[in-house]
Amino acid sequence: MRAAALQVGFLIISSILLSQSVGAVEPLHQRIDAHIDAASDNWMIAPRSDDAEFVRRIYVDLAGRIPTIEEVRSFLHDSTTDKRGRLIDRLLADSDFPQHMTNQLHIMLMERLGNDPEWEKFLLTSFRENRPWDEMVREMLHANRENEDTRGAAYFLTSRLISEGAMAETDVPGLTRDVSRLLAGQDLQCAQCHDHVSIDDYKQRDFQGLHTIFLNVKQDRTATFPAITEGLMSKKHEFMSVFIQQQEETGPVVPGAGEIEIPVFQEGEEYKVPPDRKKKIDGVPAFSPLETLARELAQQDNAIFRRNAANRFWFLMLGRGLVHPLDVHHSGNPPSHPELLEELGQEFAAHNFDIKWLLKEIALSETYQRTSRLPDGQEPPPREKFLLAHQKRISPEQLFESTLVATGERRTSQAVRDEASKAEDEKTDAFRQQFVKLFANPPREPETEFEPSVQGTLFVLNNAQVQRLFERRKGNLIDRLASLPNENVADELFLSVLSRPPSPDDRADVDAVLAQATDRDSAISQLAWALWSSNEFFLNH
Amino acid sequence: MLYSHLCTPREHHLSRRQMLGAMGGMAAGLGLAGVQAPTFAEDLARNEKQVLLVWLDGGMSQLETWDPKPNTRYGGPYRSISTSVPGVQISELMPHTARQMHNLAVVRTMKTEDPNHSSGVPKILRGQPKDRGVVYPYLGSAVAKLLGPTSTGLPPYVWVKPGSGGFISKHAGFLGAKYGALAVGNGKPPENLVRPESISNADDEARNDLRKRLNERFAAGRRRDYGEANSFVFDLSEKLMQHADLFDASQLPANDVERYGKSEIGENMLLARGLLEAGVRMVHVQSYGWDTHGDNFNAHATRVPRFDRAFAAMMHDLDERGMLDNVLVICMAEFGRTPRINGSIGRDHWNIAWSLAMGGTGIRPGVVVGETNAEGTDVKSQPYDIGHMFHTWYSALGIDSQRTEYHNGNQPLPIAHDDYQPVRELLT
Numbered sequence: 001m002r003a004a005a006l007q008v009g010f011l012i013i014s015s016i017l018l019s020q021s022v023g024a025v026e027p028l029h030q031r032i033d034a035h036i037d038a039a040s041d042n043w044m045i046a047p048r049s050d051d052a053e054f055v056r057r058i059y060v061d062l063a064g065r066i067p068t069i070e071e072v073r074s075f076l077h078d079s080t081t082d083k084r085g086r087l088i089d090r091l092l093a094d095s096d097f098p099q100h101m102t103n104q105l106h107i108m109l110m111e112r113l114g115n116d117p118e119w120e121k122f123l124l125t126s127f128r129e130n131r132p133w134d135e136m137v138r139e140m141l142h143a144n145r146e147n148e149d150t151r152g153a154a155y156f157l158t159s160r161l162i163s164e165g166a167m168a169e170t171d172v173p174g175l176t177r178d179v180s181r182l183l184a185g186q187d188l189q190c191a192q193c194h195d196h197v198s199i200d201d202y203k204q205r206d207f208q209g210l211h212t213i214f215l216n217v218k219q220d221r222t223a224t225f226p227a228i229t230e231g232l233m234s235k236k237h238e239f240m241s242v243f244i245q246q247q248e249e250t251g252p253v254v255p256g257a258g259e260i261e262i263p264v265f266q267e268g269e270e271y272k273v274p275p276d277r278k279k280k281i282d283g284v285p286a287f288s289p290l291e292t293l294a295r296e297l298a299q300q301d302n303a304i305f306r307r308n309a310a311n312r313f314w315f316l317m318l319g320r321g322l323v324h325p326l327d328v329h330h331s332g333n334p335p336s337h338p339e340l341l342e343e344l345g346q347e348f349a350a351h352n353f354d355i356k357w358l359l360k361e362i363a364l365s366e367t368y369q370r371t372s373r374l375p376d377g378q379e380p381p382p383r384e385k386f387l388l389a390h391q392k393r394i395s396p397e398q399l400f401e402s403t404l405v406a407t408g409e410r411r412t413s414q415a416v417r418d419e420a421s422k423a424e425d426e427k428t429d430a431f432r433q434q435f436v437k438l439f440a441n442p443p444r445e446p447e448t449e450f451e452p453s454v455q456g457t458l459f460v461l462n463n464a465q466v467q468r469l470f471e472r473r474k475g476n477l478i479d480r481l482a483s484l485p486n487e488n489v490a491d492e493l494f495l496s497v498l499s500r501p502p503s504p505d506d507r508a509d510v511d512a513v514l515a516q517a518t519d520r521d522s523a524i525s526q527l528a529w530a531l532w533s534s535n536e537f538f539l540n541h
Numbered sequence: 542m543l544y545s546h547l548c549t550p551r552e553h554h555l556s557r558r559q560m561l562g563a564m565g566g567m568a569a570g571l572g573l574a575g576v577q578a579p580t581f582a583e584d585l586a587r588n589e590k591q592v593l594l595v596w597l598d599g600g601m602s603q604l605e606t607w608d609p610k611p612n613t614r615y616g617g618p619y620r621s622i623s624t625s626v627p628g629v630q631i632s633e634l635m636p637h638t639a640r641q642m643h644n645l646a647v648v649r650t651m652k653t654e655d656p657n658h659s660s661g662v663p664k665i666l667r668g669q670p671k672d673r674g675v676v677y678p679y680l681g682s683a684v685a686k687l688l689g690p691t692s693t694g695l696p697p698y699v700w701v702k703p704g705s706g707g708f709i710s711k712h713a714g715f716l717g718a719k720y721g722a723l724a725v726g727n728g729k730p731p732e733n734l735v736r737p738e739s740i741s742n743a744d745d746e747a748r749n750d751l752r753k754r755l756n757e758r759f760a761a762g763r764r765r766d767y768g769e770a771n772s773f774v775f776d777l778s779e780k781l782m783q784h785a786d787l788f789d790a791s792q793l794p795a796n797d798v799e800r801y802g803k804s805e806i807g808e809n810m811l812l813a814r815g816l817l818e819a820g821v822r823m824v825h826v827q828s829y830g831w832d833t834h835g836d837n838f839n840a841h842a843t844r845v846p847r848f849d850r851a852f853a854a855m856m857h858d859l860d861e862r863g864m865l866d867n868v869l870v871i872c873m874a875e876f877g878r879t880p881r882i883n884g885s886i887g888r889d890h891w892n893i894a895w896s897l898a899m900g901g902t903g904i905r906p907g908v909v910v911g912e913t914n915a916e917g918t919d920v921k922s923q924p925y926d927i928g929h930m931f932h933t934w935y936s937a938l939g940i941d942s943q944r945t946e947y948h949n950g951n952q953p954l955p956i957a958h959d960d961y962q963p964v965r966e967l968l969t
Contacts, residue, residue, distance in 0.1 A: 391764060451770075453708070464737050467737055467739065526744055530749075533748075535767070
């Protein structure tokens with residue numbers, strides 16, 4: 001019954017949406033909500049988050065940290081009606097945004113394989129200048145060595161061309177797989193040796209075709225920065241299925257753009273810069289499959305590229321992809337909201353892949369701004385409906401920055417921090433590295449869901465440096481709380497750590513602890529630690 | 542062609558999670574019964590079997606241990622001695638183990654694939670099933686997955702090793718990081734296991750009570766899974782902290798230290814005894830430095846007696862405490878050593894005919910399976926692959942090794958090489 005109703009409903013909705021998108025005039029965020037609401041399938045739609053829930057979420061998502069107590073108070077006291085939109089604009093323009101996006105994209109694209117200052121510089125520069133996503137991807141695949149700010153983009157490739165020891169071969173198939181997963185949303189790994197057994201869309205030819213592009217690519221060991229060299233490609237690549245023992249061949253294949261013809265050159269014209277063994281120059285071939293890949297993949301007309309891009313930025317804000325998992329785009333695993341994904345991709349492309357614009361539209365939607373708390377007695381709707389806000393994983397980097405803000409160790413923005421003393425930065429950096437070590441996933445495991453671990457928990461419970469955050473020191477959270485009369489502690493504490501006022505029950509807990517305390521500072525420290533170590537702090541909800 | 546093992550755990554990452562449903566994030570960190578199929582959960586209730594793996598990294602020589610060939614061309618200088626099993630002889634370097642032979646079974650016809658350390662170690666520890674494009678778990682992670690923690694709730698897989706400790710996820714292969722090893726390095730407890738002295742018991746209890754109350758209030762009206770997962774991991778951590786002394790070599794009783802030997806392997810073996818007694822499902826004791834390409838005989842004259850003392854003390858204690866009824870003991874390396882003695886008076890890697898030993902639950906005690914030729918250069922009776930051994934060990938643990946499967950997303954995977962079976966002679 002339900003299935004039938006759903007189908008009829010789907011037809012009606014699709015036709016409405018079709019007519020809407022043809023004459024679309026409303027801003028994208030309203031169209032997002034129309035798509036999501038239309039597919040609600042009679043499930044409860046959670047109401048808007050309250051201001052405290054919103055202010056925490058938007059800071060964590062756009063600034064990479066919780067708001068300071070002043071920032072929370074100022075938002076809660078603001079009585080203007082457009083304050084959410086204004087805050088979104090401000091955070092997108094703020095100096096925390098580029099660093100936060102650098103962290104987010106680093107986690108997503110490098111999957112903890114390593115880091116390089118040049119790579120970070122590329123990301124940071126790109127986000128500071130709000131460079132379009134297609135341009136960033138083109139740099140990653142075919143970096144311009146002459147541009148010192150962005151040449152580190154090549155680290156995306158070089159980090160995956162490092163051999164793990166003398167006996168191990170460079171994992172070129174792994175590079176092929178990652179390019180496909182991360183930039184086209186298709187995990188072709190099981191199509192390396194044969195057509196994918198359970199996913200009809202993934203053919204061995206797709207894998208081998210893309211793979212062809214990387215067979216000639218090497219890390220340039222003469223460069224002092226991440227850089228690659230490309231060899232000459234003059235003929236097609238041969239492969240064979242382990243199921244059907246039949247020789248096949250393919251030229252370079254760009255996901256979403258098909259096979260590229262290998263141009264034929266007159267003898268002596270194969271190279272732009274001829275190789276020179278004596279001078280150890282590898283040469284630059286006239287035909288660059290990588291350059292072709294960059295150009296043909298990262299562009300407006302490539303639907304696969306658009307969809308993957310839209311899906312991944314949607315994921316960053318909503319905590320779940322419209323296609324989920326993010327790298328399993330295929331007809332057997334359709335998007336939860338196909339028209340929405342299509343529209344997001346097209347609009348993103350039409351806006352010149354302007355990342356800030358896309359994030360802003362998503363943040364303005366009611367879908368993004370919903371509460372994560374169910375009204376009493378309601379069943380939670382299926383996750384893929386996006387009718388209740390997800391409790392998102394908080395990255396180690398977000399957790400670290402938020403911890404410093406909550407405990408009053410850091411109350412300034414990135415811009416001010418940049419001027420802070422170097423020694424202080426190094427100490428802080430070591431602490432940050434510990435957070436990353438303990439709360440990140442192992443390399444190549446995407447960090448998409450909340451996965452608590454024993455090592456992280458032991459750190460929360462017992463680490464000495466963590467405990468010091470909760471000892472009274474001039475100007476820190478504990479010091480501020482300790483200097484307040486008992487009746488004011490609960491407010492200051494909850495606004496500082498959980499970015500919200502205490503509930504009556506919370507207040508009762510705080511009052512009871514303070515009333516019974518023999519050592520007031522120590523009691524305050526326990527209270528602060530308890531809020532910090534709670535699930536509420538460790539999730540982006 | 543460039544065919545590295547590309548199909549790794551990730552390919553069905555999320556579908557695996559979906560299968561686990563709401564419990565998905567729950568087990569993160571360490572394995573737990575919650576993610577087992579119900580049949581395993583039921584088994585778990587009655588199956589309190591445990592495993593001790595003693596790993597002699599680099600390749601202990603079979604000729605100086607389990608399969609001596611005195612007075613032959615390659616036999617080396619050491620004699621054979623009689624053991625507690627009539628007719629069975631082992632190297633004179635192992636007098637203590639000789640008195641435990643009635644608790645052990647030895648296989649002398651191991652013939653495996655790989656003579657290299659870097660690839661051989663993982664192959665042996667994974668039981669080298671057929672290549673299905675996934676990275677199989679090491680034995681420890683496999684046991685953690687198949688049997689989960691014991692009813693004590695202690696982490697199922699602890700790796701006692703020289704060097705650094707930590708949480709080692711790479712042993713888990715496609716099973717996912719949560720089935721990795723909790724490594725105790727150099728007899729030191731894992732990082733942050735011990736609460737700083739500045740926090741008293743009462744304070745700790747008070748702050749955790751507050752945390753739990755906040756969690757309950759936050760959970761009201763929200764999807765519960767993530768919160769529950771986090772709370773579970775906190776409980777597991779607290780359980781670990783209660784047993785912190787077990788992970789600390791400085792807490793070991795002095796007379797036992799004497800008996801196990803004041804050596805690295807002695808100390809680690811003794812730590813392992815405590816962990817098994819406390820209820821850790823799987824303990825892997827690591828000893829390094831057996832790769833004796835040079836000066837093989839002096840090296841073994843030093844190393845084997847240390848191993849002998851520690852291993853025999855462990856067998857003795859497990860026996861005396863009735864623990865051999867529950868604990869499966871396995872002692873092996875990635876391969877043995879060449880009969881041929883090289884120019885540096887060393888022995889090189891030998892995967893053609895080597896030995897390993899086992900004992901305890903499910904294993905027929907006192908048997909020797911297989912025979913090598915007179916000079917030990919090849920097997921004379923049926924050769925066994927590591928796949929046979931994995932079948933045998935799973936059977937000894939009460940796991941039907943030929944029918945039980947892992948599920949990697951939609952992909953069913955046999956737990957041991959599907960061309961092999963358990964070795965019946967080794968089983969009770």
